[in-house]
Amino acid sequence: MILALVVMTALAFDFTNGFHDTANAMATSIATKALRPKTAVALSGVLNLIGAFLSVEVALTVTNAVVKIQDKTGAPKAELLADRGSGLLLIVLAGLVGGIVWNLLTWLVGLPSSSSHALFGGLIGATVAGLGWAGVNWNGDGSKLDGVVGKVLLPAVLSPVIAALVASFGTWLIFKITKGISARYTDKGFKWGQIGSASLVSLAHGTNDAQKTMGVITLALIASGDWSDTKNIPLWVKVSCAVAIAAGTYLGGWRIIRTLGKGLTDISPPQGTAAQSGAAAVILASSQLGFALSTTHVATGSVLGSGLGRPGARVRWGVAGRMVAAWLITLPAAGLIGAVMWWIGHSIGGLAGAIVVFLLLVAASVAMWLRSRGEQIDHDNVNDDWDSPPATTPADPAVKEAVRVVAAN
Amino acid sequence: MHNLGFALDGAWRVLLAGLVLGAGLPVLFALGIRSLAWGAGEASVDATGVTPGAKRPLGTAVGYLLFAVVVIGVLLGLTFIVASGFGNKLSFENIYPTIVPK
Numbered sequence: 001m002i003l004a005l006v007v008m009t010a011l012a013f014d015f016t017n018g019f020h021d022t023a024n025a026m027a028t029s030i031a032t033k034a035l036r037p038k039t040a041v042a043l044s045g046v047l048n049l050i051g052a053f054l055s056v057e058v059a060l061t062v063t064n065a066v067v068k069i070q071d072k073t074g075a076p077k078a079e080l081l082a083d084r085g086s087g088l089l090l091i092v093l094a095g096l097v098g099g100i101v102w103n104l105l106t107w108l109v110g111l112p113s114s115s116s117h118a119l120f121g122g123l124i125g126a127t128v129a130g131l132g133w134a135g136v137n138w139n140g141d142g143s144k145l146d147g148v149v150g151k152v153l154l155p156a157v158l159s160p161v162i163a164a165l166v167a168s169f170g171t172w173l174i175f176k177i178t179k180g181i182s183a184r185y186t187d188k189g190f191k192w193g194q195i196g197s198a199s200l201v202s203l204a205h206g207t208n209d210a211q212k213t214m215g216v217i218t219l220a221l222i223a224s225g226d227w228s229d230t231k232n233i234p235l236w237v238k239v240s241c242a243v244a245i246a247a248g249t250y251l252g253g254w255r256i257i258r259t260l261g262k263g264l265t266d267i268s269p270p271q272g273t274a275a276q277s278g279a280a281a282v283i284l285a286s287s288q289l290g291f292a293l294s295t296t297h298v299a300t301g302s303v304l305g306s307g308l309g310r311p312g313a314r315v316r317w318g319v320a321g322r323m324v325a326a327w328l329i330t331l332p333a334a335g336l337i338g339a340v341m342w343w344i345g346h347s348i349g350g351l352a353g354a355i356v357v358f359l360l361l362v363a364a365s366v367a368m369w370l371r372s373r374g375e376q377i378d379h380d381n382v383n384d385d386w387d388s389p390p391a392t393t394p395a396d397p398a399v400k401e402a403v404r405v406v407a408a409n
Numbered sequence: 410m411h412n413l414g415f416a417l418d419g420a421w422r423v424l425l426a427g428l429v430l431g432a433g434l435p436v437l438f439a440l441g442i443r444s445l446a447w448g449a450g451e452a453s454v455d456a457t458g459v460t461p462g463a464k465r466p467l468g469t470a471v472g473y474l475l476f477a478v479v480v481i482g483v484l485l486g487l488t489f490i491v492a493s494g495f496g497n498k499l500s501f502e503n504i505y506p507t508i509v510p511k
Contacts, residue, residue, distance in 0.1 A: 051490070054490065054491055054495075139412060140411075140412060144415060146412070147412065149412045150412035150415060150416060154412060154413065154416035155416065158416060158417075158420045162420060162423055162424045162427060163427070165424065165427075165428075166424070166427040166428055166431040166432050167431070167432075169428060169432045170431060170432035170435045170436065173432060173435075173436045173439070174435055174436065174439040177436065177439040177440055177443055178439050178442060178443055181442065181443055181446045182446065185442050185445060185446040185449075186442060189438070189441070189442040189445070190438075190442070193435065193438050193479075196483055197435075197483075200483065200486050200487070200490075203487070203490055204490055207490055207493070270439070273435050273438065274432070274435050277430075277431050277432075277434055277435045278427060278431035278432065278435075279431070280431065280486060281426065281427045281429075281430035281431025281432075281434070281486075282423060282426075282427040282431055284430075284486050284489055284490070285422070285423050285426035285427055285430065285431075286419070286423045287493065288426075288489060288493075288498065288499065289419055289422050289423060289426075291416075291419035291420070291422075291423055293423075302431075
């Protein structure tokens with residue numbers, strides 16, 4: 001029963017992961033109208049689905065990067081297995097809830113934050129609450145890039161910078177080369193350049209991110225004694241994760257797409273091509289070199305870079321600053337939610353505790369969804385001008401700024 | 410602070426690969442577009458109307474050649490995604506990429 005709640009929560013996380021990250025691949029293509037919004041999310045959804053099935057590699061040890069609830073083979077720690085693994089299941093459940101709630105919150109305010117960070121943050125928080133500070137793999141063992149610092153914090157600082165450098169250099173060169181050529185050639189050409197590079201990012205996303213949820217669900221199954229093979233993932237887990245992430249992607253996180261495509265800088269097709277190719281190259285190169293990066297950080301960095309590289313383009317640093325702020329608090333915020341959820345679940349205890357945690361998640365999700373109905377952003381208005389004047393114009397500039405932010409979200 | 414060392418070591422490699430592939434391929438693509446436009450000839454507009462320019466087949470050919478290089482680059486990326494999904498990786502030991510088990 002607790003296991004069923006964990007599986008449902010994990011699939012829900014996978015779903016939020018999908019719609020949170022649609023923007024990474026498709027925001028630029030939608031903003032430049034290379035693809036119609038619905039076509040873009042459909043393409044991205046299909047590629048995520050294919051990507052999820054493409055990876056047969058077992059990502060069972062995904063939590064090992066940050067917490068110590070599994071051993072090296074992926075089997076759960078023996079001391080957590082009492083009572084059909086309820087100790088481990090509660091940590092995983094609380095961690096997932098932390099990740100989902102943070103994903104929904106950042107979606108509500110239209111900020112692209114990393115779904116992997118949200119998941120890791122939730123797990124870290126729940127582990128600290130459940131096992132104490134020593135249960136977290138803070139710094140690795142010194143033999144390779146590992147732990148919270150090596151797998152999460154350092155890449156998060158470096159990846160947007162790398163992506164921004166690559167994309168700004170690419171944009172700058174492209175504009176030099178195509179200067180004076182009629183738009184007839186550039187627009188059509190770069191439209192295809194954009195679609196191709198965005199598709200690569202979508203596919204890479206499907207292979208990486210769906211795997212994480214598959215690993216978490218399989219870990220839960222092993223803990224409860226319903227699965228014992230650490231080398232394979234049950235087929236139904238694979239299918240349901242693939243469908244969940246694809247469905248989430250197709251739904252489209254329009255608020256985030258809008259921020260990334262229109263808010264950060266105004267993107268033209270050549271910039272979109274440079275940004276998306278830069279993102280694809282950085283993501284693929286880093287996974288080839290075993291340097292774990294977040295797709296979100298890379299995509300955001302490269303969009304920013306494409307704004308820096310284009311002569312005369314304007315980057316809205318206020319928007320960029322809010323994004324960076326969201327990244328900084330993602331880990332502690334999701335961690336705090338995870339920890340509180342663990343504490344609530346543990347205090348009530350047993351199945352009742354897990355049910356209460358699950359109901360809290362449902363309540364929070366419904367509340368945020370209802371809140372989002374207020375200023376709806378969907379495929380119809382995703383491309384509206386960012387700086388459109390608000391309907392009412394308060395005199396105080398601070399209030400005006402706040403209204404603009406709300407209107408934009 | 411061993412992690413910082415590992416991270417910086419990884420970071421400059423990613424940056425290098427990113428610049429070569431992530432900026433290099435779009436640049437080839439842009440050159441291809443420039444070449445195609447040149448190959449189609451420059452139209453001139455005057456009092457008698459629009460006169461299409463003379464076609465330059467070389468420009469068209471070079472343009473498509475450059476696009477082909479970009480497509481190969483993208484296929485390399487695709488191969489990498491699929492190969493790593495099946496537990497393999499690309500090796501560049503022979504200069505040209507080969508798929509080897511991880």
